Amino acid sequence: xxxxxxxxxxxxxxxxxxxxxxxxxxxxxxxxxxxxxxxxxxxxxxxxxxxxxxxxxxxxxxxxxxxxxxxxxxxxxxxxxxxxxxxxxxxxxxxxxxxxxxxxxxxxxxxxxxxxxxxxxxxxxxxxxxxxxxxxxxxxxxxxxxxxxxxxxxxxxxxxxxxxxxxxxxxxxxxxxxxxxxxxxxxxxxxxxxxxxxxxxxxxxxxxxxxxxxxxxxxxxxxxxxxxxxxxxxxxxxxxxxxxxxxxxxxxxxxxxxxxxxxxxxxxxxxxxxxxxxxxxxxxxxxxxxxxxxxxxxxxxxxxxxxxxxxxxxxxxxxxxxxxxxxxxxxxxxxxxxxxxxxxxxxxxxxxxxxxxxxxxxxxxxxxxxxxxxxxxxxxxxxxxxxxxxxxxxxxxxxxxxxxxxxxxxxxxxxxxxxxxxxxxxxxxxxxxxxxxxxxxxxxxxxxxxxxxxxxxxxxxxxxxxxxxxxxxxxxxxxxxxxxxxxxxxxxxxxxxxxxxxxxxxxxxxxxxxxxxxxxxxxxxxxxxxxxxxxxx
Amino acid sequence: xxxxxxxxxxxxxxxxxxxxxxxxxxxxxxxxxxxxxxxxxxxxxxxxxxxxxxxxxxxxxxxxxxxxxxxxxxxxxxxxxxxxxxxxxxxxxxxxxxxxxxxxxxxxxxxxxxxxxxxxxxxxxxxxxxxxxxxxxxxxxxxxxxxxxxxxxxxxxxxxxxxx
Numbered sequence: 001x002x003x004x005x006x007x008x009x010x011x012x013x014x015x016x017x018x019x020x021x022x023x024x025x026x027x028x029x030x031x032x033x034x035x036x037x038x039x040x041x042x043x044x045x046x047x048x049x050x051x052x053x054x055x056x057x058x059x060x061x062x063x064x065x066x067x068x069x070x071x072x073x074x075x076x077x078x079x080x081x082x083x084x085x086x087x088x089x090x091x092x093x094x095x096x097x098x099x100x101x102x103x104x105x106x107x108x109x110x111x112x113x114x115x116x117x118x119x120x121x122x123x124x125x126x127x128x129x130x131x132x133x134x135x136x137x138x139x140x141x142x143x144x145x146x147x148x149x150x151x152x153x154x155x156x157x158x159x160x161x162x163x164x165x166x167x168x169x170x171x172x173x174x175x176x177x178x179x180x181x182x183x184x185x186x187x188x189x190x191x192x193x194x195x196x197x198x199x200x201x202x203x204x205x206x207x208x209x210x211x212x213x214x215x216x217x218x219x220x221x222x223x224x225x226x227x228x229x230x231x232x233x234x235x236x237x238x239x240x241x242x243x244x245x246x247x248x249x250x251x252x253x254x255x256x257x258x259x260x261x262x263x264x265x266x267x268x269x270x271x272x273x274x275x276x277x278x279x280x281x282x283x284x285x286x287x288x289x290x291x292x293x294x295x296x297x298x299x300x301x302x303x304x305x306x307x308x309x310x311x312x313x314x315x316x317x318x319x320x321x322x323x324x325x326x327x328x329x330x331x332x333x334x335x336x337x338x339x340x341x342x343x344x345x346x347x348x349x350x351x352x353x354x355x356x357x358x359x360x361x362x363x364x365x366x367x368x369x370x371x372x373x374x375x376x377x378x379x380x381x382x383x384x385x386x387x388x389x390x391x392x393x394x395x396x397x398x399x400x401x402x403x404x405x406x407x408x409x410x411x412x413x414x415x416x417x418x419x420x421x422x423x424x425x426x427x428x429x430x431x432x433x434x435x436x437x438x439x440x441x442x443x444x445x446x447x448x449x450x451x452x453x454x455x456x457x458x459x460x461x462x463x464x465x466x467x468x469x470x471x472x473x474x475x476x477x478x479x480x481x482x483x484x485x486x487x488x489x490x491x492x493x494x495x496x497x498x499x500x501x502x503x504x505x506x507x508x509x510x511x512x513x514x515x516x517x518x519x520x521x522x523x524x525x526x527x528x529x530x531x532x533x534x535x536x537x
Numbered sequence: 538x539x540x541x542x543x544x545x546x547x548x549x550x551x552x553x554x555x556x557x558x559x560x561x562x563x564x565x566x567x568x569x570x571x572x573x574x575x576x577x578x579x580x581x582x583x584x585x586x587x588x589x590x591x592x593x594x595x596x597x598x599x600x601x602x603x604x605x606x607x608x609x610x611x612x613x614x615x616x617x618x619x620x621x622x623x624x625x626x627x628x629x630x631x632x633x634x635x636x637x638x639x640x641x642x643x644x645x646x647x648x649x650x651x652x653x654x655x656x657x658x659x660x661x662x663x664x665x666x667x668x669x670x671x672x673x674x675x676x677x678x679x680x681x682x683x684x685x686x687x688x689x690x691x692x693x694x695x696x697x698x699x700x701x
Contacts, residue, residue: 020685023553023618030557030617034564041569 073123076164234384242306297337319345330373560613619682
């Protein structure tokens, strides 16, 4: 019995141990598998990141805004003007009430939490009584000026923010610069060709700081995108596509008409300015973007956003040729600007660099395509021989399957052309509430807000801040007169091409759009034109 | 509880495979820098979406992420090693219920992303949840697993010794 027990005891405990420890080899296998998997991914990732060497650059440290408050005058306190004075720190009580009623606490928190820019709102000029009173309600020491000349020449004003309809941008900006006032003017910088030269002259000869309101220049992802181009990650970019897709009344500029609008509350003659004389018309006043007389159609109003978004990254400057087409296909409501519009800009001498034989690659096309009758999202794409960049508040870079630069990395399986080789998301998972379809359209493109230290910040606030810092510290602005000149002129070329039905050419030496003998391009651009063919007869 | 040989074989296999799945998922999440469940939580749908969005909010996401990964690993350990498997199975059931309810494959709700199969009410999370229920009530750790060393049952040598 004892012997038997001794004989079977050892194998039994061995069997028991085997049974008990059956899980251990599994644990080892699983851990080794997980480690190998992670290691492989990390090695691939670090190989790719070393190859690309992209720096997710931080914006410059916020500059000093101390000293006496800068006294601001707002000219044009409509929807956009109210937004700009709000980010300057002057929300109207009506806006606070509306947001409170809507329960939009996030927006209110953002407003109360925003940085003090050390400014006073001391003047407003708006031809509509209600808008002027809104600015006065937002700031107790805001004086109403009936005419912008009075405001820009007032000793109580240091700097002017211009958010008028397009046809007033340049006249007010030039008057302010001549009066020695700093200027922040909304886009498009100008409404016609002649005033584009005149404003450039005024800005160059003035000592004041001039900034065009392309606030996306503050978008953090665009700063990183610049490095992507600098490091030639995409290779030679031959095609850029940017798009506008909207399908709402608001997106098609069918803004509400204020109940208090009347010839008594609106200074109609001052509104018209250099526009053709027409009798008082509420729709023209509130929906001015629908007419060439005051606005600039899709080319000036929305293409300028996309043009400047790309120009701030590529710095491609003026196009050599611009061809545009389109029509009024979705909102036949009396407007004379197109609601479906495409513009193709040619840059035959431009290059972002090449990974192939010298001289093989040169030239680029920028293609803008827009409709106000459909809101399907189309990415902004910078398409190069080696890769494609999806440009927005986030960035995604895809290697091209036939890239020369990445051929080996793709061949060895380190890069997969169907998976981004680089992504950049400054929000890192922040969830944002976007209310309207139009806001969402702007937000996705990185036009509304950006991020600083992972927190959402209004881009317009940063853009105004940069302008204020430039006034105080003599630091540079990101969208000065030269960028504004390129933005405005290229938009005018697109508008002209649509109206004339022909390809427009830029003469880089003379810095002018080439006209045919006897042709007054400035007059063509300003004239009402619903049918491009009409200009050929 | 006595099992036939095939019963014992498949129950043990089920325990090891489910444990494998949990442990591997947990380790990958723990070892991947920057892994987060925030996307999954913030896109939650269905009647409990508010709860998952709360778990995914900026103030809670770090805790949610750590708890998820650590719990996956611990459940994996209990099942693979065959110890405290009932507690592990119940913890696993709770986690799978969360995963299921955050993105329930119910008619009328849109999918969180592309799925590798087609699901109507029942998906793989629910199947694995039921499988863990089976493991909780048909334990095998005392037959093949660490419980062998701890669990004393009638008829074991230790008891014989006490009688002797």
